[in-house]
Amino acid sequence: MSRQQTDRAAADSQNSPWNSAAMRYLFSEIYMIEAAMAAHFCVRDCTELSRVLNLSNSISRRKLRRSIMFLLLQLVFLCDSGFSQIERPRAPEFAFSQFRLIPIHPAGRPASMGGAFIGIADDATAAAINPAGLSFLTTPEISLSHCASWQTYDFPVSRRVQSEGEQRQYEPVFDQTLVNVIYPQWGFTFAVFRQVAFRSEFSFDRQQFVTINANRPLSIAEQFGASGNFAGRTSEHYSEVIHNAFVVAKTLQPRVHAGLALRTTQLRLRLDERQYFEPALWLQTKFNVAPDQITPPRVEALYRIDHVHRNQFKASFSLGLLLEITSSLSLGIVYDNLPSYDVENHLIYPAYTLPDRTPNDGLDDAVFFKPEEKRLPFTLNLPDHWGFGLSWETSSRLLCAADVLLYRSHYLLQGLNFDLPQDDSPEAGSRYRDSDGEDDVRIKNHLALRAGLEYRLAELGKIWLLRAGFYTEPNFGLQAASRDSNLQREFPDKSGFVHVTSGAGVVLNNKVRFEGSVDICPALGQIGFIGSTVLRL
Numbered sequence: 060m061s062r063q064q065t066d067r068a069a070a071d072s073q074n075s076p077w078n079s080a081a082m083r084y085l086f087s088e089i090y091m092i093e094a095a096m097a098a099h100f101c102v103r104d105c106t107e108l109s110r111v112l113n114l115s116n117s118i119s120r121r122k123l124r125r126s127i128m129f130l131l132l133q134l135v136f137l138c139d140s141g142f143s144q145i146e147r148p149r150a151p152e153f154a155f156s157q158f159r160l161i162p163i164h165p166a167g168r169p170a171s172m173g174g175a176f177i178g179i180a181d182d183a184t185a186a187a188i189n190p191a192g193l194s195f196l197t198t199p200e201i202s203l204s205h206c207a208s209w210q211t212y213d214f215p216v217s218r219r220v221q222s223e224g225e226q227r228q229y230e231p232v233f234d235q236t237l238v239n240v241i242y243p244q245w246g247f248t249f250a251v252f253r254q255v256a257f258r259s260e261f262s263f264d265r266q267q268f269v270t271i272n273a274n275r276p277l278s279i280a281e282q283f284g285a286s287g288n289f290a291g292r293t294s295e296h297y298s299e300v301i302h303n304a305f306v307v308a309k310t311l312q313p314r315v316h317a318g319l320a321l322r323t324t325q326l327r328l329r330l331d332e333r334q335y336f337e338p339a340l341w342l343q344t345k346f347n348v349a350p351d352q353i354t355p356p357r358v359e360a361l362y363r364i365d366h367v368h369r370n371q372f373k374a375s376f377s378l379g380l381l382l383e384i385t386s387s388l389s390l391g392i393v394y395d396n397l398p399s400y401d402v403e404n405h406l407i408y409p410a411y412t413l414p415d416r417t418p419n420d421g422l423d424d425a426v427f428f429k430p431e432e433k434r435l436p437f438t439l440n441l442p443d444h445w446g447f448g449l450s451w452e453t454s455s456r457l458l459c460a461a462d463v464l465l466y467r468s469h470y471l472l473q474g475l476n477f478d479l480p481q482d483d484s485p486e487a488g489s490r491y492r493d494s495d496g497e498d499d500v501r502i503k504n505h506l507a508l509r510a511g512l513e514y515r516l517a518e519l520g521k522i523w524l525l526r527a528g529f530y531t532e533p534n535f536g537l538q539a540a541s542r543d544s545n546l547q548r549e550f551p552d553k554s555g556f557v558h559v560t561s562g563a564g565v566v567l568n569n570k571v572r573f574e575g576s577v578d579i580c581p582a583l584g585q586i587g588f589i590g591s592t593v594l595r596l
Contacts (some may be wrong), residue, residue, distance in 0.1 A: 284480050
């Protein structure tokens with residue numbers, strides 16, 4: 060049985076109203092089908108009971124039997140509810156805080172220069188960055204690159220403020236980033252390559268916690284996430300975008316080069332998440348002395364299950380231009396077009412029960428939510444970008460480069476409601492409303508800066524290449540648009556962090572080149588390595 064089928068079975072069986080005490084009581088009474096007993100369920104005092112008994116003696120046996128059946132059907136309807144039922148409070152349509160895309164540098168040489176390669180693009184790596192640069196190559200080349208890194212993810216785990224209430228998750232990554240084959244022929248340069256363009260993978264668990272500071276019980280909305288009730292989570296996320304491409308490049312004029320990459324872009328997306336809200340919090344009368352964390356998630360607290368799975372190929376392309384302004388200064392321009400994918404969030408709400416707050420009043424005031432299942436479609440638009448790069452060869456030994464990339468990521472997720480309950484505030488009665496009426500989270504367009512240099516040395520009969528650089532990392536995820544502290548905690552802005560890079564390369568007998576890079580982001584605690592081998596045939 061698949062995981063989704065198991066979750067649906069759990070949703071149907073957990074807290075089933077057929078297992079309720081009311082239903083068992085009904086079945087025990089069915090064996091005593093008497094007119095007086097049936098009337099006993101409908102009246103509450105002895106005077107009314109006597110009147111109904113006298114009435115039952117005056118009607119025919121057939122009509123009495125119909126009356127009894129009607130009363131029993133009413134009881135069945137009431138017991139089918141098990142408890143009082145109300146509509147579930149509104150909730151996010153997607154596990155927004157878990158979704159992210161992290162770009163990957165394709166090879167060691169550009170990575171060690173901070174990714175600034177659009178204006179250089181003079182080796183096999185150009186196929187994945189600026190295809191126009193392939194026109195410089197006059198002999199076949201093969202390149203292979205791998206990365207080993209530790210991606211980090213910070214998520215809130217307690218009511219403590221800032222970093223004291225966060226936990227950092229480390230996820231190791233070891234993957235092939237680029238395989239590339241170059242072949243010049245007939246005045247053109249052709250290439251085929253496979254590139255991992257984006258990759259993100261993590262899994263984490265956290266206990267439920269609340270930031271509500273109130274000397275009163277929770278409302279229904281607060282019980283399920285409003286005003287600072289952070290659900291317990293178990294979450295697994297994996298996303299990868301892979302390009303499989305055919306490239307053609309040509310020198311149009313002595314100083315003008317152009318290239319086109321036609322690609323099939325594969326999206327691999329998997330997000331599985333469970334959210335837990337502890338029912339016992341419903342009985343708590345004050346929260347101004349709440350603990351940092353609630354008890355670990357348990358079956359009775361399971362409130363929501365998200366499944367998002369997608370594996371699809373779509374067409375895309377990259378168009379590049381390289382202009383040699385002078386013999387030492389070059390300008391590169393590239394447009395990278397990425398596809399859109401239709402995705403569906405399979406949302407499951409198991410049956411859920413809130414306990415009776417007044418168990419001694421003789422009435423069953425427990426609140427029961429029936430199991431529900433929804434499929435919410437949305438569109439994932441991978442971020443296109445324009446890239447502009449300059450390279451300046453200041454001498455025969457030193458090469459400098461700088462790139463600016465403009466990512467059109469504002470429309471990354473479309474078709475989903477970005478109005479979340481975390482910042483809702485109470486109105487009169489039990490209603491809650493959004494504080495500003497605007498979207499609570501947003502996805503921004505991003506501007507990324509990259510710069511680096513390369514220094515050549517000729518020692519021991521070999522050419523040694525020393526490199527250094529930096530870049531700012533775009534964060535293709537959701538950030539809080541509201542100033543509400545709860546939203547800021549769950550959706551912090553993680554963009555603009557500076558990465559420092561360095562690396563080296565060595566050229567052996569003009570045929571084989573080995574490249575290596577180190578990428579460090581102190582603010583995120585990340586470190587990554589990329590190694591490349593280039594073989595000239």
